[in-house]
Ligand SMILES: Nc1ncnc2c1ncn2[C@@H]1O[C@H](COP(=O)(O)OP(=O)(O)O)[C@@H](O)[C@H]1O
């Protein structure tokens with residue numbers, strides 16, 4: 001978040017620039033008959049306009065539930081608390097009508113599997129055109145013209161003929177590009193990307209990451225990008241958040257976090273990844289298994305797997321410590 005100095009009379013007032021999205025103390029529980037799953041346990045995120053935040057964490061750490069909370073796309077049994085303020089409006093308080101006009105318009109989402117976004121029985125071009133008609137009130141032909149523009153933007157070759165393809169007629173990489181086109185149809189301020197490259201071959205994965213980065217800069221939008229892959233996370237991020245057991249345990253400028261990881265979990269994740277520096281060295285693995293999310297932890301949820309665990313880590317929750325203006329972590333040991 002940036003701070004601006006403003007002169008008003010003799011006094012100098014400091015005006016804070018509002019972040020595009022501000023999430024405070026987000027908690028999500030799934031209440032089932034036999035157990036309650038504590039999927040998200042107090043997440044705080046502030047993201048400025050035009051920035052990319054990557055959320056990195058193991059499977060089951062609450063990444064997708066956090067993303068779905070932003071669009072309020074959770075099943076009715078989910079109980080949600082905290083606040084999610086997008087451009088001054090609290091998404092938690094929105095009516096169904098307000099949510100429908102926000103989704104796909106101000107915020108849109110891309111997934112690992114494009115077939116979630118497309119209906120298999122309609123041509124991709126018509127589906128994008130329909131989205132434009134619904135949100136922007138254009139004619140169908142104007143919607144189709146926009147679809148063609150978007151296909152060019154996401155670099156789909158022979159865009160005109162591919163608009164008439166059914167989703168299954170496109171290759172995996174092209175389908176992913178088409179889904180990005182669909183997500184960008186109404187120029188959202190915020191794009192949520194939930195593991196969008198996980199199912200792709202390594203070379204296609206890099207092409208899609210580069211494309212997203214290029215589009216983000218060109219369109220000035222913000223992105224929250226979720227992944228369990230350290231390499232992918234660092235490739236695209238301005239800021240990196242590391243999630244464990246439904247909490248962000250470390251967050252900061254990507255270079256700071258990569259160069260000086262503070263939380264033992266972040267350090268474990270980074271040292272279990274192959275990179276140019278780790279070549280020839282033995283890779284370390286984080287022992288133990290991810291926690292049972294149906295149990296609430298009195299202390300730090302990472303204690304059972306932590307190589308720096310202290311007596312009080314088991315019974316007390318660590319508070320957030322600022323390591324620099326651009327890096328914070330929750331751990332007693334830093
Ligand atoms: N609809 C649901 N009902 C019950 N539990 C769920 C539901 N969706 C997710 N969960 C649970 O919430 C936790 C976090 O899930 P998720 O956000 O999907 O993890 P990630 O995306 O980090 O792999 C997991 O324990 C998962 O089993």
Ligand SMILES: [Mg+2]
Nearest residue numbers: 063064065194
């Ligand atoms: Mg997920």
